[in-house]
Amino acid sequence: xxxxxxxxxxxxxxxxxxxxxxxxxxxxxxxxxxxxxxxxxxxxxxxxxxxxxxxxxxxxxxxxxxxxxxxxxxxxxxxxxxxxxxxxxxxxxxxxxxxxxxxxxxxxxxxxxxxxxxxxxxxxxxxxxxxxxxxxxxxxxxxxxxxxxxxxxxxxxxxxxxxxxxxxxxxxxxxxxxxxxxxxxxxxxxxxxxxxxxxxxxxxxxxxxxxxxxxxxxxxxxxxxxxxxxxxxxxxxxxxxxxxxxxxxxxxxxxxxxxxxxxxxxxxxxxxxxxxxxxxxxxxxxxxxxxxxxxxxxxxxxxxxxxxxxxxxxxxxxxxxxxxxxxxxxxxxxxxxxxxxxxxxxxxxxxxxxxxxxxxxxxxx
Numbered sequence: 284x285x286x287x288x289x290x291x292x293x294x295x296x297x298x299x300x301x302x303x304x305x306x307x308x309x310x311x312x313x314x315x316x317x318x319x320x321x322x323x324x325x326x327x328x329x330x331x332x333x334x335x336x337x338x339x340x341x342x343x344x345x346x347x348x349x350x351x352x353x354x355x356x357x358x359x360x361x362x363x364x365x366x367x368x369x370x371x372x373x374x375x376x377x378x379x380x381x382x383x384x385x386x387x388x389x390x391x392x393x394x395x396x397x398x399x400x401x402x403x404x405x406x407x408x409x410x411x412x413x414x415x416x417x418x419x420x421x422x423x424x425x426x427x428x429x430x431x432x433x434x435x436x437x438x439x440x441x442x443x444x445x446x447x448x449x450x451x452x453x454x455x456x457x458x459x460x461x462x463x464x465x466x467x468x469x470x471x472x473x474x475x476x477x478x479x480x481x482x483x484x485x486x487x488x489x490x491x492x493x494x495x496x497x498x499x500x501x502x503x504x505x506x507x508x509x510x511x512x513x514x515x516x517x518x519x520x521x522x523x524x525x526x527x528x529x530x531x532x533x534x535x536x537x538x539x540x541x542x543x544x545x546x547x548x549x550x551x552x553x554x555x556x557x558x559x560x561x562x563x564x565x566x567x568x569x570x571x572x573x574x575x576x577x578x579x580x581x582x583x584x585x586x587x588x589x590x591x592x593x594x595x596x597x598x599x600x601x602x603x604x605x606x607x608x609x610x611x612x613x614x615x616x617x618x619x620x621x622x623x624x625x626x627x628x629x630x631x632x633x634x635x636x637x638x639x640x641x642x643x644x645x646x647x648x
Contacts (some may be wrong), residue, residue, distance in 0.1 A: 304482040325366030337393030346381040354386040360435035367626045377634035394544045402547035405572030427452035435637045445580040462603035485555045489548040497543030578607035592621040
């Protein structure tokens with residue numbers, strides 16, 4: 284007999300089994316009724332205002348009449364779809380910011396194909412991001428706009444704002460890697476922050492594969508917490524599937540996690556070699572195309588938001604930013620969650636959007 288059954292009375296075990304069976308039956312009924320559109324993400328109303336190659340720039344419809352006169356451009360990472368910031372109606376960073384009077388734009392990088400194999404960080408930062416910023420500046424007749432960079436998109440935003448400080452009014456970075464020499468972080472170690480190319484021969488990888496498959500990167504992230512992310516959540520699934528709300532939450536998250544675009548080979552090569560393996564961002568040695576990146580050029584106000592339990596971007600990596608920026612108006616704030624919790628935690632969604640909106644409104648002039 285299994286040990287856990289030996290510790291339970293037969294009637295207790297029977298009752299638990301009966302309750303679980305009821306939940307599973309109800310869960311099967313819920314699953315049978317679901318349609319694809321029921322687990323749609325990124326549902327806050329928006330319109331396409333600019334396209335370039337695979338990139339799409341969205342403008343979200345305002346939710347209040349009185350709005351901040353300087354719009355915010357959200358720059359997300361390349362590795363996942365950007366709609367984690369708009370996962371569902373009651374857990375949407377975008378919707379909550381709109382309700383607080385912010386004017387929001389969002390870059391959707393799309394899905395790179397073999398035709399994009401040779402795209403570089405120069406293309407992403409000096410062309411794509413810069414073209415989106417210029418489009419918004421022209422549309423609103425502004426010299427500067429606000430940037431909100433998230434995860435790798437935050438690193439891109441740091442580079443962009445260093446190169447083009449005259450175009451950025453306020454800079455917000457969220458769960459953003461800055462110092463890549465973090466030897467106790469599994470993702471950073473795998474990228475080569477400790478032993479460089481001996482940890483990962485990125486040249487061999489890109490030369491062999493061209494674009495880096497999104498499924499490979501997704502598997503890599505899942506294996507950072509294999510029990511929690513690869514096993515335990517599915518073992519817990521029968522306990523939640525009877526609740527339609529919890530079931531939909533689970534399925535929306537799964538849809539986002541496994542919707543992983545491939546990575547343009549050359550851009551991935553430079554990001555791994557220059558950031559993870561050489562840590563050039565904080566050393567002042569980074570070049571994006573022919574333009575040097577120096578974090579001391581960040582003279583605009585900076586708000587740095589990080590997750591205290593982040594296993595992808597360790598807090599020490601994000602906190603390091605303060606040592607390198609050139610601004611005197613620097614604010615840092617933490618939240619007691621993990622990387623994904625910054626988007627989906629109910630408590631964070633209560634506190635984070637006002638923190639962003641209030642910080643920007645004070646610096647609107």
